[in-house]
Amino acid sequence: MSTDLVLLARAADYAARQHIAQRRKGERAEPYVNHLIEVAALLAEATDGSDVVLLMGGLLHDTLEDTDATYDDLVERFGPEVASLVAEVTDDKSLPKEERKRLQIEKTLAKSRRAKLLKIADKTSNLRGLITSPPVGWTGARLRDYVVWANDVVQSCRGLNPRLEAAFDEAHEKASRHFGCQ
Ligand code: ZN
Helix, strand or coil: CCHHHHHHHHHHHHHHHHCCCCECCECCCCEHHHHHHHHHHHHHHHCCCCCHHHHHHHHHCCHHHHCCCCHHHHHHHHCHHHHHHHHHCCCCCCCCHHHHHHHHHHHHHHCCHHHHHHHHHHHHHHHHHHHHCCECCCCHHHHHHHHHHHHHHHHCCCCCCHHHHHHHHHHHHHHHHHHCCC
């Protein structure tokens, strides 16, 4: 029996249930779980499927920020390593949005290797989504701001995984061209 596969399937099932009513902000309003699976797939490919904690973190990375899951729930179901990885990539929602964005740039450098890889995969998925399904109501300026900001956050995550960075760079370049960033 592969314990890793059982854990991974359990994390996918839990993530899908937790985010069941949520949709992505894009005009296509994709089910939220598509984003989570894309992030996990990016991480799996970049690490040759060698790190199940990282993949589970990818599937669960928005559960603390966007659902009623608690840190203790994650510890109980998936263990302290996965729970603390998710906590590391969770913004403090009590802070204003701009402050949270600034902190992501400032604090990412000191985070763990796994948290940095997860950030790169998350931003890659988000940038791809901006092109294929831009959020309704976002102006060109707001879209460009996001593209620049995502790249600023990823600058603090570099030097760990060339394959993942290449996937990000491709998404970033496409988005920059698409939205006319300088
Ligand atoms: Zn995300």
